[in-house]
Amino acid sequence: MSSSGRLSDALGVLRGLQRVAESARKTECKKANVYWHNSSWNHLTRNVGSKIEQTVSTAVVQQAKIQERVENLDKYIPKELKLPPVTEADLEELAKDIDALGYTTSRHISSPEDTTVEDDPILPSKQESVLPEPLAENPEYNSLHRPPSPPQPIPTAGHKVQPYDLQPQLSSQSKESKVPANRISRIMSFGGLAAGLGAGAIAEVARRGLGIGSKSAGAEGNTSLLGNSPLFSDANMERIVSTLCRVRGAALKLGQMLSIQDNSMLNPQLQAAFERVRQSADFMPLSQMEKAMSAQLGADWRNKFAEFDNKPFAAASIGQVHRAVLHDGEVVAVKVQYPGVARSINSDINNLLSILKVWQVLPKGMYAENLMDVSRHELSWECDYKREARCMKVFGDLLKDDPVFVVPKVYEELSTDQVLVTQLIPGVPLDKCTDLSQETRDNLGLNLLKLCLTELYDWNVMQTDPNWSNFFYEAESNKIYLLDFGATRQYSRKFVDIYINIIKAASTGNRESIVGNSIKLGFLTGYDTKAMIDAHVEAVTVLGGPCGVDEMFDFGRQDITKKIENVVPVMLKHRLSPPPEETYSLHRKLSGAFLLCAKLKSRVNVKSLYDPVFARYEYGLPDREYHLDEKS
Secondary structure (H helix, E strand, O other), X not given: OOHHHHHHHHHHHHHHHHXXXXXXXXXXXXXXXXXXXXXXXXXXOHHHHHHHHHHHHHHHHHHHHXXXXXXXXXXXXXXXXXXXXXXXXXXHHHHHHHHHHOOOOOOOOOOHHHOOOOOOOOOOOOOOOOOOOOHHHOOOOOXXXXXXXXXXXXXXXXXXXXXXXXXXXXXXXXXXXXXXXXXXXXXXXXXXXXXXXXXXXXXXXXXXXXXXXXXXXXXXXXXXXXXXXXXXXXXXXXXXXXXXXXXXXXXXXXXXXXXXXXXXXXXXXXXXXXXXXXHXXXXXXXXXXXXHHHHHHOXXXXXXXXXXXXXXXXXXXXXXEEEEEOOOOOEEEEEEEOOOOOOOHHHHHHHHHHHHHHOOOOOXXXXXXXXXXXXXXXXXXXXXXXXXXXXXXXXXXXXXXXXXXXXXXXXXXXXXXOEEEEEOOOOEEHHHOXXXXXXXXXXXXXXXXXXXXXXXXXXXXXXXXXXXXXXXXXXXXXXXXXXXXXXXXXXXXXXXXXXXXXXXXXXXXXXXXXXXXXXXXXXXXXXXXXXXXXXXXXHHHHHHHHHHOOOOEEHHHOOHHHHHHHHHHHHHHHOOOOOOHHHHHHHHHHHHHHHHHHHHOOXXXXXXXXXXXXXXXXXXXXXXXXXXXXXX
């Protein structure tokens, strides 16, 4: 096929998105009317007409809102992300990506008028099946209730676990799929997701009007800030999971970050979808992996290893990890970055943000733009594997004499900007240790929290990714191995000086000090409403309360999460400015550590951890020099 033909096909697909969404809306509305007027329910419910009228009225209002969004489909893609100039290389890559995404391009489209909704080859064949392919008919995507991956063996004393004993495996939900590295194909993926969410929400509104809506989307007792929007149907959650797992990169990373939250911020169905995303990214086909490795280590890269497993044992948002053996017999982990994810950070975040804003997925008080700006910066760090290697060396030096924590060795001679080779470590993720003894789980929680405090207050540098798979426990040696230092961040001494004052004030219930230092740091502006100040002080006091109580704090039975749920809506409503930029990553890490302790049901005397920190802390010291961002 000629270049012009491929371009015409691509443009036809993009122009067809809005037509498909409009057609789906009209079809669903017609079917809903037919179902209602022909159903015996109409006759049976005449005596409760007022209730039906209210239900239908609500459905119509929701349908009107969704119709407006679908008719403005062009807004899903920000102006700066409209199709860029197309090159010959783009077209070659696009033809492959379209096939991988499941679009039909066999019919030549010479003009937009040639494509009609009735006979368009990309029109879904089922009511709930929309771009890019009929998910309901594809068992690989039909996994909302797919059984979980077989659990890793729990380490027990008496057996020294070796890397090869554990046989690390991908999640059963992961599958092989080509990473859409081309700019256009990534935009198409997000455009298809936007159209799919629109059509799916329309279908859900129609079903709810008939009393047959998705149980999960309309579940009673949902107290999250996002409520029970028709957007959160099972089919739409499946669309989000399949799209993010396929495109990977920045969008998938943000989904993984959002998975480590409680239900006060996210709709439970959306949270469950993001949890699926956290565990089951797709992995590259062998040919794409070979190309990526050759680009980084040369065409003879396989000669650098005695063995190399072609299939990865882990797949994440930025890259996938393969087991290999060096010529000296050392077993290593080779992390290979997905092609195109580094240069697509901005476009991926802009695309995802536009969808979230159009569908009002995130509360206004979250300052989504600020969150995304911080994410851009941090994701650029995570895509720089040489920077990650430097961070691992820094932490390796800081923890070289630690009795508990271990940082894997880095093989710098085999590492590049997009390939990182490290020692393959033993053990299992901490979230898989829930069946260990109470004493062991208490010690795990104690050490994890102690590390967080040491990172922040003593070293002023922290590995801020709280993904539970970044912490591996090996029972024989009683060691915790630390992984993935891509999100490592340094904090200025000035920031830490004020932050520790807030925590001190929280431990003693000093309201005046909490407010004063919160204004200094930027949590409050000094012009906040009384409701905002009261909610902020309550949240800080609740979170810092365990620091001032000399007793074991039972994370498994804590009610802090519930208390925070009550004040978060007030803070989001009355907040006048976004929180300090440093706190996005800091609170993500602290929240992840807290939730991991809750999952382990650890019992820890938090005051015994904070008292020594308060006692030894020195104010006014210069910033430490780690040189994390210096190019070697």
